[in-house]
Amino acid sequence: GENVEQHPSTLSVQEGDSAVIKCTYSDSASNYFPWYKQELGKRPQLIIDIRSNVGEKKDQRIAVTLNKTAKHFSLHITETQPEDSAVYFCAASIRFLPSNDYKLSFGAGTTVTVRA
Amino acid sequence: DAGVTQSPTHLIKTRGQQVTLRCSPKSGHDTVSWYQQALGQGPQFIFQYYEEEERQRGNFPDRFSGHQFPNYSSELNVNALLLGDSALYLCASSLILWTDNEQFFGPGTRLTVL
Numbered sequence: 001g002e003n004v005e006q007h008p009s010t011l012s013v014q015e016g017d018s019a020v021i022k023c024t025y026s027d028s029a030s031n032y033f034p035w036y037k038q039e040l041g042k043r044p045q046l047i048i049d050i051r052s053n054v055g056e057k058k059d060q061r062i063a064v065t066l067n068k069t070a071k072h073f074s075l076h077i078t079e080t081q082p083e084d085s086a087v088y089f090c091a092a093s094i095r096f097l098p099s100n101d102y103k104l105s106f107g108a109g110t111t112v113t114v115r116a
Numbered sequence: 117d118a119g120v121t122q123s124p125t126h127l128i129k130t131r132g133q134q135v136t137l138r139c140s141p142k143s144g145h146d147t148v149s150w151y152q153q154a155l156g157q158g159p160q161f162i163f164q165y166y167e168e169e170e171r172q173r174g175n176f177p178d179r180f181s182g183h184q185f186p187n188y189s190s191e192l193n194v195n196a197l198l199l200g201d202s203a204l205y206l207c208a209s210s211l212i213l214w215t216d217n218e219q220f221f222g223p224g225t226r227l228t229v230l
Contacts, residue, residue, distance in 0.1 A: 004158075006158075034218060034219075036221075042223065043120075043206065043221045043222060043223045043224055044159070044206070044221045045221070046218050046219075046220070049218060089158050089159070091158075096171075096172045099171075099172075101164065101166075101171050101172045103149065103161040103164060103172060103174070104149075104159075104161065104208075104219060105161070106151075106158030106159050106160070107158055108156075108157055108158050109156070109157070109158050
């Protein structure tokens with residue numbers, strides 16, 4: 001399978017609080033997990049990614065964790081700000097066997113609203 | 117350094133018509149993937165081009181076809197448009213097909229089918 005499940009679908013947080021979005025994937029061969037932020041009417045922008053040989057990665061207020069055994073990964077945003085309000089998508093690389101070609105399979109998205 | 121560009125920005129068509137969308141990849145990238153993003157959903161993989169060939173294809177009918185040119189730019193063609201084809205069509209470019217390199221998205225083409 002190649003499903004990527006993402007939860008929650010909507011998330012409202014108070015400015016300054018943390019936001020956590022969780023994703024699960026089904027393809028055990030997946031080894032690249034990017035997170036995209038999409039503001040209304042704009043293109044998805046890569047904000048952070050993680051590869052299967054790493055369990056955690058952090059970039060300022062954003063961090064991603066990966067549990068390959070459980071096949072789930074999470075996005076953590078700390079000290080949220082109003083400009084963090086957007087739709088966030090997780091994705092997992094899906095390999096086309098027997099080639100090494102791959103595509104990205106996306107979750108359905110999480111609408112994050114940061115209340116001032 | 118030019119990022120991924122797409123044209124046109126918006127397009128309105130009627131059922132049964134045909135449409136061509138265009139994409140220019142980020143400078144230095146050789147692989148172009150096309151995605152369809154329906155309202156409120158995540159992008160869905162349509163197909164992927166490398167060295168002017170369709171390498172892989174998602175669960176989309178043959179009405180969806182594409183092309184990649186020697187300069188790595190790409191076109192997406194949709195024939196016999198249906199109302200359900202209304203969506204944001206995103207092009208993403210990357211370097212080297214068979215490594216898990218990040219994909220950079222273009223601004224998308226918003227297609228409305230009436």
